Amino acid sequence: MERSLLDPRIYIKQSAQGVAYTAAEALVRLSKRARAEGAPFRLALSGGSTPKLLYQLLTSETNIFRREIPWDIIEFFFGDERWVPHSSPESNYKLANDELFSKLGIREDHIFPVPTEGLEPDEAAEQYEQSLMSVFGQGEGDYPRFDLIYLGMGDDGHTASLFPHTQALHVEDSLVTANYVPKLSTNRITLTAPVLNTAANTIFMVAGASKAPALKEVLQDEYNPEEYPSQLLRNSLGNVVWLVDKEAAAQLEGDYRRYRGPCDRRGQRPP
Numbered sequence: 093m094e095r096s097l098l099d100p101r102i103y104i105k106q107s108a109q110g111v112a113y114t115a116a117e118a119l120v121r122l123s124k125r126a127r128a129e130g131a132p133f134r135l136a137l138s139g140g141s142t143p144k145l146l147y148q149l150l151t152s153e154t155n156i157f158r159r160e161i162p163w164d165i166i167e168f169f170f171g172d173e174r175w176v177p178h179s180s181p182e183s184n185y186k187l188a189n190d191e192l193f194s195k196l197g198i199r200e201d202h203i204f205p206v207p208t209e210g211l212e213p214d215e216a217a218e219q220y221e222q223s224l225m226s227v228f229g230q231g232e233g234d235y236p237r238f239d240l241i242y243l244g245m246g247d248d249g250h251t252a253s254l255f256p257h258t259q260a261l262h263v264e265d266s267l268v269t270a271n272y273v274p275k276l277s278t279n280r281i282t283l284t285a286p287v288l289n290t291a292a293n294t295i296f297m298v299a300g301a302s303k304a305p306a307l308k309e310v311l312q313d314e315y316n317p318e319e320y321p322s323q324l325l326r327n328s329l330g331n332v333v334w335l336v337d338k339e340a341a342a343q344l345e346g347d348y349r350r351y352r353g354p355c356d357r358r359g360q361r362p363p
């Protein structure tokens with residue numbers, strides 16, 4: 093089946109662990125390529141709970157990832173953040189710091205948390221945008237190109253903090269925006285869709301039966317990003333990969349149900 097540039101690649105894994113394993117393998121491959129090119133590797137982490145499995149794999153002493161990944165060249169950013177202190181259990185930064193940065197001894201000057209304290213949401217978005225422009229050396233109107241952005245998807249089809257029927261979905265003249273989410277009665281800070289779509293590589297990690305209805309809508313039903321914001325991810329480079337477990341893929345139709353992605357070099361498929 094001819095895959096158009098904008099068609100995402102969907103790999104169905106046996107479990108959430110398999111989703112995390114394949115996501116970690118991609119980080120090995122992409123970061124080692126950057127190391128070979130003598131370039132930094134700019135990675136945006138997703139929020140929520142799914143990344144915890146990935147962080148546990150990346151920091152484990154019992155598999156290749158911790159050893160193989162050139163951690164010293166990776167600069168860590170966040171695709172979005174909750175409007176809470178970094179000490180809050182809700183903070184995406186706190187999860188990454190507790191489960192990844194602190195365990196790997198990542199240099200502080202390679203970690204770029206979204207500022208959430210002492211500023212109004214709009215001020216924080218502006219400040220994060222300035223730090224992105226400074227790190228990426230961006231001029232006005234240019235979008236920074238992350239080497240890899242990890243994303244999750246909510247049960248409602250949101251991604252990052254681009255929630256259905258919220259103003260952030262339509263922001264194209266900024267890199268970062270504050271977004272009040274009525275259904276959660278909370279403020280969020282998020283990268284905007286143009287920035288997400290400029291990434292060299294984008295990997296969705298989606299697991300669990302609760303995601304199945306939205307995943308079907310996002311990947312196989314009509315284009316309706318107001319309702320299903322994850323559909324906004326139509327990366328200009330075509331490098332959007334969906335790593336989904338069997339439960340989340342349960343409602344997908346056609347050969348996607350069977351497609352588990354390429355074998356590795358040993359002819360084995362990751363779990």
Ligand code: 6PG
Pocket residue numbers: 138139140141142143171172173174184243244245246247250251252253
């Ligand atoms: C956040 C996220 C959000 C998340 C999805 C999936 O800050 O909550 O960035 O987009 O990725 O809600 O969350 P789970 O991984 O917990 O299902």
